[in-house]
Amino acid sequence: MIEVVDVYYSYPNGFTALKGVSLTIDRGECVAIMGENGAGKTTLIKHFNGLLKPTKGVVLVDGDNTRDLSVAQLSRKVGLVFQNPDHQFFSETVEDEVAFALKNFGFQEDEIKRRVDQVLERMGLKQYRQSSPFNLSGGEKKRLAIASVIVFNPDYLILDEPTIGQDYLQKCEIINIIRSFLREGKAVVIVTHDLEFVVDLKPRVVLMSQGKIILDDYADRALTNLKILDDASLLPPQITELAYRILNSPSLEGILDEHDLMEIVKPLLKRG
């Protein structure tokens, strides 16, 4: 479990990015953190693996205070994929980049090879194993960043904007990876602006605005609350907005995708 208790965080320049955030994430949970640029989303997830320590308040990972553990210790449990993968890479080849954490964690040579092969195949990067990470396209870099974290199978997978630059099939693959982590009882936290991606996953949604959590609820309710979405600089899902336009209903709860709306519209269709 990750427990964030009344956390404040101020950057050295004095900007306070988190203003009293409390949040608990259990194993097996899928949580999407959404909100406008600068809301504090990335600052918050950097607390999960100890990259940042709270200015005030505490963060506990499986009961341990992140202040008492090094980033290296925490990283084994909490795998964080950065938004901008260039910040993450330092190896000369794609293969070495993916193997790096495994070597650090002391895995056996043949196990490293097996896992690296498997994950490169899965992320569609096999043909680049000898390439430099910096020669990949934006979308490929993003998948390499994900590969180099899922390869060590952390208990908590934290993804910052995983769908940027990804096409339809690659997004489907990212959804598959998230679901397989969840099936194994692991937690997945996603920071994203990609609303339709969130509609596919239907996770618990944490909406942030100006350093605070303004809503923490399941997608069915969170993404159909037009007022609060507006406060968080988000647009409603297309289908929710359409439902709002045509239904004279005070509640849009649960109307997120085309199937949800079809169920409601079907009995209203004129036969002609």
Added chain:
Amino acid sequence: MSKVIEVKGLYYRYDGMDEDVLLNINLEIERGEFVLLTGASGCGKTTLCRCFNGLIPHFYGGDLRGEIQVAGFDVKKTPIHKMALKVGFIFQNPDSQLFSLTVERDVAFGLENLGVEREEIKRRVDWALEVVGMKEYRHSAPYELSGGQKQRVAIASVLAMNPEIIVLDEPTAYLDPKTSLKIFQLLDDLNQKLGLTVILVEHRLDLASRYASRLIVMSRGRIVLDGDPATLFHHKLEEYGVSTPRLIRFFRQLEKEGYSFDRLPLSTEEASTLLRRIIS
């Protein structure tokens, strides 16, 4: 109407690769079109855009065969610095495009390099910042701006050069949905009011397609679909690795119920008008 891009039988292969990444591209774009260009990763859309401003072949080298005319120039024979005046580029991450200490300096940079006169630079910088709604930030440092503001400044620095075409490669990838929508509305404005030809490369079509006059889908180096988005969405774009907006998926389900729509809706406004006609 005059053609601003004319491509005939274009093939391209990067140095050191053994396959063509563009295969027999034939394309005519009229001045003032708003083109949405999409396709799975690796389909060749970015490569094609690099041909529009001469990065291919002049920077990337490789083997470019066929004919390509952009803004009246033969791309193969025209140096990049000349093409850059006609074709402005905007990338995913505005941080890769801004480097000066103030917004104003960033927007003026290209003009200074060209040796444009001071007065003219000032006039064009003022105008470009006004158009993108960033005039009051002219003395700000780019790093103080939000992602959406940075992208506006990047667009202003391209506009200041007075190009005929603006090419944007996923310009809203890092922006929140509301800010993204505002950028698309700005592009729509530039297109409608200035008659600027817009070529927008996007994976996500839900927010952008309502502004496009034309949708082009590429797959494995070829153009596979090309037309009005409202009718093109009748095709199964998923087969080409392109995601279909949920509104369209909903209307496809209605079609399974026996309804038919000549034009599929690109916005919830259009969708609600269509839907009201068939529900009681």
